[in-house]
């Protein structure tokens with residue numbers, strides 16, 4: 433009998449609580465693992481991907497590599513399995529909402545994160561990537577919807593190497609709505625390094641993650657991604673062929689030191705970027721510190737933190753950040 437996702441109550445040992453979201457390659461559910469009395473985020477890969485006969489053997493190997501990644505800023509992979517010929521991953525459930533959602537809320541209010549908050553995100557996600565690279569894992573899909581806030585305002589990077597596991601999510605197949613099922617969400621190539629779509633430009637490596645993280649930070653400081661177009665293929669072509677618009681075109685208050693760091697990280701040629709994420713993030717953080725030292729006024733408007741600014745079910749992570757800062761200052 434066919435089943436629809438709507439009818440799903442359990443997957444293996446996991447009881448489905450609610451759907452968290454649909455991505456290009458999977459649907460993610462909040463679920464309960466009752467044996468351990470904990471929530472998990474259960475990622476059920478779309479059937480068209482799991483039907484690929486080369487898929488499942490390949491995946492076990494990759495999943496083992498992901499399960500070994502152990503870092504405070506990486507969403508932990510607990511378990512992998514197969515349910516009715518569909519592959520799933522059970523992951524640490526992170527409750528504070530994605531950076532994508534946070535950005536959308538801020539944008540709606542015409543606000544941006546403060547530079548010190550952006551620096552914290554850069555340091556944490558950078559540290560996650562640097563660690564993964566040291567373990568031989570390239571993320572390949574760094575983007576705001578894969579950056580999730582925890583209750584303590586830490587950010588965690590999820591979906592490590594998932595794009596390796598499920599094949600090329602940004603290949604021609606994934607850029608077109610998948611036929612025969614309802615998801616059909618277009619992959620967003622806004623954060624994709626040029627060499628990820630054009631292999632002749634160089635191998636995918638740590639510098640590819642540098643590029644994608646730079647797009648995320650570009651968006652945080654300017655309010656928009658560098659390349660926008662009305663089709664995914666057009667965006668991909670801009671990454672390859674068009675000069676990155678200077679961030680200060682969109683945010684004239686942005687210190688030029690920060691702009692320079694972003695432009696280098698967004699070089700078309702992977703060899704012209706920072707080689708390592710650590711080098712990029714250090715330069716980014718130094719640029720922020722230097723700018724704040726000489727011109728404290730550019731710290732930027734803080735995100736509003738009123739309790740009622742946050743939906744009831746979402747922890748007010750930004751309020752928490754303010755609290756942490758106050759506590760820190762009280763300590764010293």
Ligand SMILES: Nc1ncnc2c1ncn2[C@@H]1O[C@H](COP(=O)(O)OP(=O)(O)O)[C@@H](O)[C@H]1O
Pocket residue numbers: 452453454455456457458459460473507523524525526527530577578580590591
């Ligand atoms: N570990 C997690 N904890 C909590 N929510 C998650 C987790 N992983 C994913 N999500 C939610 O599920 C949504 C869909 O995830 P995904 O299938 O990876 O697509 P995308 O990353 O493109 O949004 C995310 O946008 C996020 O809201």
Ligand SMILES: [Mg+2]
Pocket residue numbers: 455577578590591
């Ligand atoms: Mg994701």
